[in-house]
Amino acid sequence: MIKCPECGSEDSDEDVKRAEICCRKCGVVIEENLVDMGPDWRPTNPGEINKGIRVGAPATPTIHDRGLSTIIGGNKDIHGGNISARSRAQLWRMRKWQRKIRISNSTERNLAFALGDLDRVSSILGLPRHVRESTSITYRSALKRKLIRGRSIEGVVAASLYIECRRSKIPRTLNEISEALRVTKKEVGRTYRFLSRELDIKLTPTSPVDYVPRFASKLGISIETQTRAIEIIKKAISKGLTSGRGPNGVAAGALYFASVLLTERKNQRDVAEVTGVTEVTIRNMYKMFVNNMNS
DNA sequence: AAGACGAAAGTGGTTGA
DNA sequence: TCAACAACTTTCGTCTT
Numbered sequence: 001m002i003k004c005p006e007c008g009s010e011d012s013d014e015d016v017k018r019a020e021i022c023c024r025k026c027g028v029v030i031e032e033n034l035v036d037m038g039p040d041w042r043p044t045n046p047g048e049i050n051k052g053i054r055v056g057a058p059a060t061p062t063i064h065d066r067g068l069s070t071i072i073g074g075n076k077d078i079h080g081g082n083i084s085a086r087s088r089a090q091l092w093r094m095r096k097w098q099r100k101i102r103i104s105n106s107t108e109r110n111l112a113f114a115l116g117d118l119d120r121v122s123s124i125l126g127l128p129r130h131v132r133e134s135t136s137i138t139y140r141s142a143l144k145r146k147l148i149r150g151r152s153i154e155g156v157v158a159a160s161l162y163i164e165c166r167r168s169k170i171p172r173t174l175n176e177i178s179e180a181l182r183v184t185k186k187e188v189g190r191t192y193r194f195l196s197r198e199l200d201i202k203l204t205p206t207s208p209v210d211y212v213p214r215f216a217s218k219l220g221i222s223i224e225t226q227t228r229a230i231e232i233i234k235k236a237i238s239k240g241l242t243s244g245r246g247p248n249g250v251a252a253g254a255l256y257f258a259s260v261l262l263t264e265r266k267n268q269r270d271v272a273e274v275t276g277v278t279e280v281t282i283r284n285m286y287k288m289f290v291n292n293m294n295s
Numbered sequence: 296a297a298g299a300c301g302a303a304a305g306t307g308g309t310t311g312a
Numbered sequence: 313t314c315a316a317c318a319a320c321t322t323t324c325g326t327c328t329t
Contacts, residue, residue, distance in 0.1 A: 267298060278321055
């Protein structure tokens with residue numbers, strides 16, 4: 001168990017889904033971007049589960065050929081000795097063809113690029129592995145259905161990522177994703193709607209509640225205040241005040257409101273900064289909460 | 296001086312004819 | 313396809329602490 005650097009409590013909470021460890025007492029995030037320390041092998045097919053096979057890389061959707069290709073090695077024989085010029089030439093030709101076959105057509109090349117982007121971005125955003133994998137699966141099906149045509153690779157990666165984050169209930173805002181991938185927010189939004197229609201993916205609207213823990217820990221807001229913010233949001237939802245309003249705006253307003261109520265006041269600029277909405281929106285949400293929550 | 300507040304105009308997306 | 317519309321942003325001036 002890890003000791004919290006803020007309050008010294010040893011009661012920490014490991015959230016595998018969000019890849020975070022946070023303190024149960026004060027809510028501070030102790031560790032972010034957890035690395036899965038489990039074994040990096042796993043059965044590559046159902047039959048192998050029982051056999052307990054422990055070798056070989058797993059087939060992973062995050063590499064364009066699922067990590068199953070052969071790599072032809074260097075110019076030494078198995079004893080470490082040199083090999084003849086003729087064999088060397090042959091090896092060279094074999095490698096050449098291997099490369100060509102591995103990334104043979106435009107589809108494969110596209111996938112290789114896309115998965116590279118995905119890898120980079122998901123580490124920037126600190127996303128757990130399962131999101132990365134399901135994103136690459138989504139991307140593959142988009143590719144197979146020829147939905148990439150006329151769209152940028154980054155745009156479709158961004159959209160797939162956005163979809164999978166929402167599905168796994170660890171939403172990232174359009175802002176965060178578009179920034180990480182250098183795609184405009186507009187394009188991500190458009191592509192995301194297109195994909196969800198074409199691939200028949202139905203998403204439940206994001207609940208502002210899902211944003212609270214992450215925003216709160218970035219702001220250094222205590223668990224009590226977080227809990228209060230969540231209560232506020234739930235109450236607002238049940239009164240129908242949130243419909244049509246951006247979930248991150250609602251989360252921002254509720255966090256600000258809660259921080260004022262519990263005398264842990266944060267300034268609007270900081271809240272605006274981490275939640276990706278403007279101070280004006282926070283004020284509007286705040287006003288709305290104040291006017292409607294005194295019952 | 297920094298932060299909070301509000302007004303007003305602008306922007307991008309959705310909707311319904 | 314286009315105009316109306318709501319949500320949100322930008323900008324800026326004023327008030328409060």
